[in-house]
Amino acid sequence: MERTIVNVPEGARGTARSTTTNPHPHNDPSHPLRVAVIGGGPGGLYAAALLKRLDPSRDITVWERNAPDDTFGFGVVLSDETLGGIEHADPQVYEALQRDFIRWDDIDITHRNTRHTSGGHGFAALGRKRLLEILHTRCRDLGVALRFHTEAPKDLPGTHDLVIAADGIHSTTRETYADVFHPRVTTHHCRYIWLATDFPFDSFRFDIAETEHGVMQLHGYPYAPDASTVIIEMREEVWQRAGFDALDETESIERCGKIFAETLRGRPLRSNNSAWTTFRTVVNDRWSHGNLVLLGDAAHTAHFSIGSGTKLAVEDALALAACLEERDSLEEALAAYEEERRPVVSSTQRAARASLEWFENLGLYLDQPPRQFAFNLLTRSRRVTHDNLRLRDPDFTEAVEREFGCPPGTPPMFTPFRLRGLTLRNRVVVSPMDMYSAADGVPGDFHLVHLGARALGGAGLVMTEMVCVSEEGRITPGCAGLYTGRQAEAWRRITDFVHAQAPGTAIGVQLGHSGRKGSTKLMWEGMDEPLQDGNWPLVAASALPYKPYSQTPRALSRAQLTDIREQFTAAAGRAARAGFDLLELHCAHGYLLSGFLSPLTNRRTDAYGGSPEKRLRFPLEVFDAVRNVWPGERPLTVRISATDWAEGGTTAEDAVEIARAFAAHGADAIDVSTGQVVADERPEYGRSYQTPFADRIRRAAGVPVIAVGAISSWDDVNSLILAGRTDLCALARPHLYDPHWTLHAAAEQGYTGPGVDWPAPYRAGSRRPQTGRTDAPKPRLTI
Numbered sequence: 003m004e005r006t007i008v009n010v011p012e013g014a015r016g017t018a019r020s021t022t023t024n025p026h027p028h029n030d031p032s033h034p035l036r037v038a039v040i041g042g043g044p045g046g047l048y049a050a051a052l053l054k055r056l057d058p059s060r061d062i063t064v065w066e067r068n069a070p071d072d073t074f075g076f077g078v079v080l081s082d083e084t085l086g087g088i089e090h091a092d093p094q095v096y097e098a099l100q101r102d103f104i105r106w107d108d109i110d111i112t113h114r115n116t117r118h119t120s121g122g123h124g125f126a127a128l129g130r131k132r133l134l135e136i137l138h139t140r141c142r143d144l145g146v147a148l149r150f151h152t153e154a155p156k157d158l159p160g161t162h163d164l165v166i167a168a169d170g171i172h173s174t175t176r177e178t179y180a181d182v183f184h185p186r187v188t189t190h191h192c193r194y195i196w197l198a199t200d201f202p203f204d205s206f207r208f209d210i211a212e213t214e215h216g217v218m219q220l221h222g223y224p225y226a227p228d229a230s231t232v233i234i235e236m237r238e239e240v241w242q243r244a245g246f247d248a249l250d251e252t253e254s255i256e257r258c259g260k261i262f263a264e265t266l267r268g269r270p271l272r273s274n275n276s277a278w279t280t281f282r283t284v285v286n287d288r289w290s291h292g293n294l295v296l297l298g299d300a301a302h303t304a305h306f307s308i309g310s311g312t313k314l315a316v317e318d319a320l321a322l323a324a325c326l327e328e329r330d331s332l333e334e335a336l337a338a339y340e341e342e343r344r345p346v347v348s349s350t351q352r353a354a355r356a357s358l359e360w361f362e363n364l365g366l367y368l369d370q371p372p373r374q375f376a377f378n379l380l381t382r383s384r385r386v387t388h389d390n391l392r393l394r395d396p397d398f399t400e401a402v403e404r405e406f407g408c409p410p411g412t413p414p415m416f417t418p419f420r421l422r423g424l425t426l427r428n429r430v431v432v433s434p435m436d437m438y439s440a441a442d443g444v445p446g447d448f449h450l451v452h453l454g455a456r457a458l459g460g461a462g463l464v465m466t467e468m469v470c471v472s473e474e475g476r477i478t479p480g481c482a483g484l485y486t487g488r489q490a491e492a493w494r495r496i497t498d499f500v501h502a503q504a505p506g507t508a509i510g511v512q513l514g515h516s517g518r519k520g521s522t523k524l525m526w527e528g529m530d531e532p533l534q535d536g537n538w539p540l541v542a543a544s545a546l547p548y549k550p551y552s553q554t555p556r557a558l559s560r561a562q563l564t565d566i567r568e569q570f571t572a573a574a575g576r577a578a579r580a581g582f583d584l585l586e587l588h589c590a591h592g593y594l595l596s597g598f599l600s601p602l603t604n605r606r607t608d609a610y611g612g613s614p615e616k617r618l619r620f621p622l623e624v625f626d627a628v629r630n631v632w633p634g635e636r637p638l639t640v641r642i643s644a645t646d647w648a649e650g651g652t653t654a655e656d657a658v659e660i661a662r663a664f665a666a667h668g669a670d671a672i673d674v675s676t677g678q679v680v681a682d683e684r685p686e687y688g689r690s691y692q693t694p695f696a697d698r699i700r701r702a703a704g705v706p707v708i709a710v711g712a713i714s715s716w717d718d719v720n721s722l723i724l725a726g727r728t729d730l731c732a733l734a735r736p737h738l739y740d741p742h743w744t745l746h747a748a749a750e751q752g753y754t755g756p757g758v759d760w761p762a763p764y765r766a767g768s769r770r771p772q773t774g775r776t777d778a779p780k781p782r783l784t785i
Contacts, residue, residue, distance in 0.1 A: 045315025077225025
């Protein structure tokens, strides 16, 4: 929760009052009185001003090695949320900013000579130099010492109560204490340059240029009545092919001006010692050490395409000042500051990473219809969504929906989708979820109720858990199978129920073999832990245990590979006779077939290991065998792990080639998951965090995809479908929380069309129950 400092009245210079309920006495050694700020950017200056305003007795010095007006870039965009914090904390700074802000609502996107405008966004910007001038004035008025052209002394932590390191992305402080902060710096794939032009754009501009060297993009926005920021960006290889690496600053600027001459109305570009650079994402494991604390870009960076650098730094300053006032010791205050800010920063960095990668892969989207391309760009970070955009600009959003093929009043998620001979009535999939509740591999009443309830809940497709092709291929003793006729009969009972009681809902089966991750306890008894007794032998591509304490599998021989292929084939035949509408081959999450695909788990030296083509050989043999016995009109999909989240493992580029190979063999769609292949993975979790991998495969491999992974709201589903990032969305935990998730999504959106149908016994519940009176008389007089 973000805190603000409020109700500090303005008076004579140096007077201030804190509203904290437990103000620190000035003689309290835990309350920092001597403060050094390293770095004279907006974050450092604002932190200095806030701390001095809250306690005029503080001795605060800002050390800046550059001149007062040296700055990177031209304009700064701040959100209403950030401005609200500034207004409460320091009305004087807020009023000064207000006088200089340029405000606008529109975003213009130009793609293949077509310009689309989306309104209702609300931006405020001003020049970086003007922002610094305002903060310089405020600091001087409050009595903060500003030392320009001066390197910060190295012994500041020993001579001051608190040292705030706001020395930017190239922070010397961070590198000096790298063994404490543990910084991780990721360099990305695009080159960019900050420029300006001497006229104001009337919107936020995103203009795409397709050149003989590759695609380039312009990001632009006004920041003064007579000026706009212009950022030119392109992938490294495009930058080199275009010859920018051989041009000086003046030549680069002239070349950029010619490429985007129409956008610039023929006006020249100007620089401020501008240079081409690559963006670097900075993450630190810790933000403080003793009386030293990182702030702004020294602690974290977020790509400029979501305009968050200055915003985050200013919000850091607000939070740091609040925590110093509220806590009883410096140690507690710095810990509270990091605890408060880290989740906000992590969320922003995830959004920035999604935006950054979208622009890195811009070439994948060029063939989209211009209006869908614009919607895709607007929703790239997943912070702007379909529902949010519909509120901001309903006309634009409805136009995108019409072009996509949504009938009037139909959300994108309720449009049909065809896979081979199967037409799904909507785009929602109940993702495979292991229930570990079978007896001898036989699904029982639990599975009937579990899958039946979710089929009644309105999803277009309900998937079983991973159904094992042999007794030895189970993960746990509670895993379901399709290796006996009794099991097939039990599954038939479930498919018959779904087809009879939930007409319009398809049911699919996921076939797999546990490989080296088998013979373990039920999930709630100890996930991935070996059984205490009753173990069965494991097999895998190579004799590598999943965890140090896991059972070591045997590397499969040629004869055993043939046996397992036949087990998949027999199980697929039983699945067809059991009445399943779709079959998915599980080649993800480190199970047997996935173990062949990853170079981290396949160390074979025969025809089934080594090159990517050889690692694909056995999974493709199994796929071909299953396709041969699976009815031709029924779709066959493949789930893959698109990255291992581990060094040396499967990458996003590898996943595209894997998807291409399965598609060439007849896969109707790729179900794109990630990870769970090796135990030492480092996933980058977050909302819809796996969808960029599905998006990339869909665009690069030209195959339908199913996106999965922390997709939790119907708004997310609509956004992903309408942007063209996926064809279907698979949701797991939301369907555990609410078996009727899809029906409720329809009700909440007021949708009653053919994309979903309430079962007759449930129709009385198709409207949200009332929760209390909402029509009470509004107050008319204020006394």
